[in-house]
Amino acid sequence: MDIVFPGDPEWEDARVGRVFNARRPSRQPAAVLRAVCEQDLIDGVRLARARGWKVAVRSGGHSWAAWSVRSDSLLIDLGGFREISYNSDNGVVSVTPSVRGGADLRPYLAERGRFFGGGHCPTVGLGGFLLQGGQGYNARGWGWAAESVVAVDVVTAEGELVRADESNNSDLFWAARGAGPGFFGLVARFHLQTRPLPGCVAETVHVYPLDLFDDVMTWLHGMHHTVSPDVEIVAVSAEGSLAVTGLALVATLDEAREALAPLETCPVIDKALVRQTAVPSSFESHAERQMAANPEGFRYIVDNAWLTGSAEAMGPLFKDLPTVRSFAIWFSMAPLRELPDMAFSLQSEIYCAVYLVYEDPADDVRLRSWLTDRMAALQPITAGQYLGDSDFTARPVKFMGEAQYRRLEEIREARDPERLFVGYLTGDGQPPLNVNPWEAS
């Protein structure tokens, strides 16, 4: 096993070198195991048990809050264990968790005429993404990525490798679809149901001046649930303007034109600064834009909320971003689809997330407090948050249905009674998890 210890020349690189966010924590693991095969994962969990360490896991390293870097743990880093295989009989692709949804899996499947909706940024690891639900391409119409997980191979806290699906170890299977960084096992492999590769990717982009935010977003709130389920709808505030995009993932350009037509009905469309309608596009060009919007080497502070209220209430957050590279997104999940029985269980029709992008560490405190204040102003219309863009050390908010959270804790007690796996990262003196603090009384 390739294990790096504090003090070794490679320590800093092993500890945080694969963490995407340049705002890296000072937390010190006990050791880092750079895994390259399944046996390393089993041996790693057993070693941690024997040494009295906890276990933390890293797949793609894209947790904004660097959840993988935990004090006094054995950090098992899966970066060197990247495998994909495909079964054309049933359309199921099997991946190790460090496989990147866009950069690795999408081209592999495209060669076979298949598709799986990984994260929008191509370098996001499938491990953390799938465990927390996975808001992939067109989650609005095609569901959460975790809904397409058909089985997981898990190294349990006992150090045993087991298959979990609907009929075997179904408690682990239930938990692995939504527990996120609170999962109490090490996923060695995911088995995912793929879908046919869309024949046509086309998009409508309307860019408006930000002072039209209330007009545009009030219209969008009133109509997004009526748009075809094959269209992903996102509004992004960046660089002083508001872009409303519809991305149609369909078979032909004619179908795309029809699916995107409702986006032409905005009452202030004549004031759009840019107006592109049903223009052929590609996943590659999307990936490039995502990489440009989320550059490596920058510091990020990120927060999010599932919202239930009017567009006007969101205006202050979208109109007043504090750094030039920062952006805020409004992501439609309407009309809400019924979720299968799994740990992921909290959402609303509108997902809102804010990404503060900057370089100077001296801005950390000021920007965090700016964002905390803006998110606090949204509390009256906040149902909860999505694990993927959250950081409980800064702002713990409800992320799961209450019954599901109780069940998750019961399964944890049965599967990992000694708390070998690190679980959710929280700050000192914080309220209990999965509670909206402003509703706690």
Ligand SMILES: Cc1cc2nc3c(=O)[nH]c(=O)nc-3n(C[C@H](O)[C@H](O)[C@H](O)COP(=O)(O)OP(=O)(O)OC[C@H]3O[C@@H](n4cnc5c(N)ncnc54)[C@H](O)[C@@H]3O)c2cc1C
């Ligand atoms: C630029 C960027 C773009 C993003 N875009 C999207 C998006 O479009 N949609 C979306 O839903 N999210 C998105 N995210 C959020 C991202 O999905 C989460 O941060 C996710 O946790 C990243 O997974 P990872 O494996 O890369 O991260 P890691 O930091 O490696 O993992 C995060 C945590 O997940 C757990 N974990 C990971 N792998 C395993 C495993 N094999 N076994 C057990 N536990 C494990 C661990 O607790 C780990 O600390 C984005 C993040 C970034 C940085």
